[in-house]
Amino acid sequence: MRPIAREEQEDGGGVEGRGGAGPAWPTGPDDVRVRLEQGGYLADDGLAVACFLALRLRRPIFCEGDAGVGKTALASALATALDAPLIRLQCHEGIDASQALYDWDFPRQLLHLRAAEAAGLTDADRLEDELYGRRFLIARPLLRALETRSCVLLVDEIDRADDEFEAFLLELLSEYTVTIPELGTLRAQSPPVVVLTSNRTREVHDALKRRCLYHWFDHPGFARELAIVRRRVPSASARLAEQVTALVQALRAQELVKPPGVAETIDWAEAMAALGATEADAELAVATLGSVLKYREDLERARGLDLTALLAVRGA
Amino acid sequence: MSAPEAVDAPAVLVGFARALRAAGVDAGPDRVQALIGALDVLRPGVRSDVYWSGRLTLCGSRDDLERYDRVFAAYFGGAGAGSRAVRAAPATRLRVALRDAGPAPRTGGEGERDGVPAAVLAGSAEVLRHRDFAGLTEAERGQLRRLLAAFALRGEPRRTARLRPARRGTVDPRRTVREMLRWGGEPAPPLHRARAERPRRVVLLVDVSGSMAAYADALLRFAHAAAHGGRVRTEVFTISTRLTRVTRELAHRDPDTALAAVSAAVPDWRGGTRLGELLRDFLDRWGQRGMARGAVVVVLSDGWERGDPEPLAAQMRRLHRLAHRVIWANPRKARPGYAPVAAGMAAALPSVDAFVEGHSLAALERLAAVVRGADDA
Numbered sequence: 001m002r003p004i005a006r007e008e009q010e011d012g013g014g015v016e017g018r019g020g021a022g023p024a025w026p027t028g029p030d031d032v033r034v035r036l037e038q039g040g041y042l043a044d045d046g047l048a049v050a051c052f053l054a055l056r057l058r059r060p061i062f063c064e065g066d067a068g069v070g071k072t073a074l075a076s077a078l079a080t081a082l083d084a085p086l087i088r089l090q091c092h093e094g095i096d097a098s099q100a101l102y103d104w105d106f107p108r109q110l111l112h113l114r115a116a117e118a119a120g121l122t123d124a125d126r127l128e129d130e131l132y133g134r135r136f137l138i139a140r141p142l143l144r145a146l147e148t149r150s151c152v153l154l155v156d157e158i159d160r161a162d163d164e165f166e167a168f169l170l171e172l173l174s175e176y177t178v179t180i181p182e183l184g185t186l187r188a189q190s191p192p193v194v195v196l197t198s199n200r201t202r203e204v205h206d207a208l209k210r211r212c213l214y215h216w217f218d219h220p221g222f223a224r225e226l227a228i229v230r231r232r233v234p235s236a237s238a239r240l241a242e243q244v245t246a247l248v249q250a251l252r253a254q255e256l257v258k259p260p261g262v263a264e265t266i267d268w269a270e271a272m273a274a275l276g277a278t279e280a281d282a283e284l285a286v287a288t289l290g291s292v293l294k295y296r297e298d299l300e301r302a303r304g305l306d307l308t309a310l311l312a313v314r315g316a
Numbered sequence: 317m318s319a320p321e322a323v324d325a326p327a328v329l330v331g332f333a334r335a336l337r338a339a340g341v342d343a344g345p346d347r348v349q350a351l352i353g354a355l356d357v358l359r360p361g362v363r364s365d366v367y368w369s370g371r372l373t374l375c376g377s378r379d380d381l382e383r384y385d386r387v388f389a390a391y392f393g394g395a396g397a398g399s400r401a402v403r404a405a406p407a408t409r410l411r412v413a414l415r416d417a418g419p420a421p422r423t424g425g426e427g428e429r430d431g432v433p434a435a436v437l438a439g440s441a442e443v444l445r446h447r448d449f450a451g452l453t454e455a456e457r458g459q460l461r462r463l464l465a466a467f468a469l470r471g472e473p474r475r476t477a478r479l480r481p482a483r484r485g486t487v488d489p490r491r492t493v494r495e496m497l498r499w500g501g502e503p504a505p506p507l508h509r510a511r512a513e514r515p516r517r518v519v520l521l522v523d524v525s526g527s528m529a530a531y532a533d534a535l536l537r538f539a540h541a542a543a544h545g546g547r548v549r550t551e552v553f554t555i556s557t558r559l560t561r562v563t564r565e566l567a568h569r570d571p572d573t574a575l576a577a578v579s580a581a582v583p584d585w586r587g588g589t590r591l592g593e594l595l596r597d598f599l600d601r602w603g604q605r606g607m608a609r610g611a612v613v614v615v616l617s618d619g620w621e622r623g624d625p626e627p628l629a630a631q632m633r634r635l636h637r638l639a640h641r642v643i644w645a646n647p648r649k650a651r652p653g654y655a656p657v658a659a660g661m662a663a664a665l666p667s668v669d670a671f672v673e674g675h676s677l678a679a680l681e682r683l684a685a686v687v688r689g690a691d692d693a
Contacts, residue, residue: 029358029365046368046372049358049368049369050368050372052358053357053369053372053373056357057350057353057354059350064377064378092477093476093477093478094476094478094512096478104494106489107493109493109497110497113501114501124500131497159606160606163549199605199606200378200602200605201602201607202549202551202606202607203377203564206342209376210346210376213350213354213372214373214375214376214377215372216381257600257604257634297630
């Protein structure tokens with residue numbers, strides 16, 4: 001409910017733009033990768049190219065893939081890498097422009113009206129102009145993203161929103177402008193870097209995808225996943241990280257209802273490290289299995305596996 | 317930026333896009349333009365840059381990726397160009413399915429239709445309503461198609477989190493205040509709001525395997541009409557030896573065009589069925605993520621399961637937990653003396669909320685009513 005006018009003034013000068021060859025401009029995919037890595041996010045070749053192109057061509061990245069493979073994390077990693085604020089819009093069924101873009105602050109407008117009355121103000125035109133001025137506008141994530149210079153906009157789980165919202169978003173993303181009837185058209189001074197994620201609960205409309213760079217997130221291979229775990233769970237020993245990664249990779253090869261994502265690997269390593277383990281054994285793995293597998297069927301199947309053997313293979 | 321290598325790079329890329337389109341990837345001109353733009357800031361001579369920028373700009377879904385890899389390897393040379401013909405084979409199946417499905421049951425029984433003149437048929441939509449699809453003549457099929465086109469399938473309504481302006485309900489302070497502001501702060505009658513209702517998503521799983529050949533055409537036309545009916549998009553999958561999502565193909569307004577697109581997209585027309593495995597595939601790839609969650613899922617199949625029925629039973633239980641309601645429409649249920657003894661059907665039934673017929677227009681009308689939640693049991 002807080003007004004945004006104040007923020008707007010602050011933004012006007014301070015934050016550095018991505019206009020020229022400023023520090024926020026990566027020079028190539030490798031540069032992007034290095035920067036993401038400094039922020040703790042390990043991107044593969046394709047993702048590095050995707051991010052670089054997104055920055056250069058000002059196209060949104062459309063991220064699809066299983067849950068827990070790092071789609072949402074990419075947005076915050078990009079924000080860190082570019083030293084830009086992250087603005088997040090979580091989509092849900094029934095989301096509309098007033099929740100995503102802007103809304104008028106009616107209680108304050110009314111209060112203002114009352115106050116004006118009490119003060120005996122009679123200039124109706126001025127009063128009306130004031131009522132629909134910037135100070136009574138509540139900027140929701142999308143408007144904030146347009147107003148904030150050089151930011152990263154995360155539109156999370158776009159597949160949960162309705163078709164109508166997609167169409168609305170498409171319009172916004174192609175022009176980076178927004179028209180508020182009472183105020184006029186607002187144009188983003190520098191378009192935000194946009195990351196859209198989808199869990200594929202339904203097919204997102206082609207028109208929207210066409211505006212974007214499409215990137216499919218696969219589960220990482222052993223080496224990259226190990227590197228991610230080492231980086232994200234510093235408390236885990238090298239041996240533990242390696243064992244956990246190997247176990248998760250083995251679990252993914254099983255027919256599971258929900259194959260674990262990288263997020264679960266990290267959780268598992270954290271869980272074992274929190275128990276003070278420097279090395280995993282079958283007993284510990286079974287005890288902490290709940291942090292990786294979230295379905296009873298999967299748990300049963302995993303318990304049926306010879307975890308000791310799986311651990312031994314990598315250990316040798 | 318860096319100049320293209322020797323040859324005409326755009327021409328090469330346009331040719332590549334054409335090859336991709338031939339393989340079924342929707343790589344339109346704007347996507348090609350995006351690719352050219354991308355290579356402009358990358359290194360057009362470097363294989364991995366070309367690969368990734370093409371994949372990022374030309375593909376639009378996970379299904380595209382496999383085709384992309386195949387075409388890329390074939391076009392730019394490289395490993396693994398062996399699986400080229402995977403998609404070339406199917407094309408003309410739908411018509412064939414129709415034609416050779418006709419005569420078979422006609423010789424079987426139901427003698428009352430011998431020598432019924434076309435003129436009588438044309439006037440007797442009521443008779444046609446109750447007739448088994450499997451035993452229709454060409455003329456009757458034409459009429460059936462027209463009747464099927466008028467179908468609408470709407471899921472049972474559910475309340476959403478969204479509040480809509482309404483005549484009654486709780487007072488909507490925001491709209492009321494806005495109304496008052498419009499009149500300069502004068503008191504105005506309060507406006508109300510209520511929870512919006514939306515139909516639930518409907519997911520159709522249409523069995524197009526060999527044993528369903530006589531019904532597949534009619535059921536897909538039904539699915540086509542259903543997909544165009546309501547506000548919430550109906551999702552349609554075909555199941556045979558593989559699971560194929562055909563929602564996009566059915567998006568064509570014209571039923572014939574749509575069905576031609578479906579027959580081109582379904583690689584396993586009239587194959588065998590592995591219901592359990594395919595249901596699992598559906599749940600893993602789509603259902604679990606949310607497509608089946610809270611939806612009305614309709615399985616249109618005769619329940620013929622070749623292998624072990626236990627996986628089917630397990631997957632049906634899983635589906636039942638996810639979906640709001642699971643409806644099974646079985647065209648063979650109407651046959652005299654039918655009992656769900658086919659191993660698959662028997663295994664699935666405990667997890668089915670409504671078990672209905674699916675052999676005639678009247679049966680489909682009833683199915684639509686069950687989907688709407690109007691009529692249970």
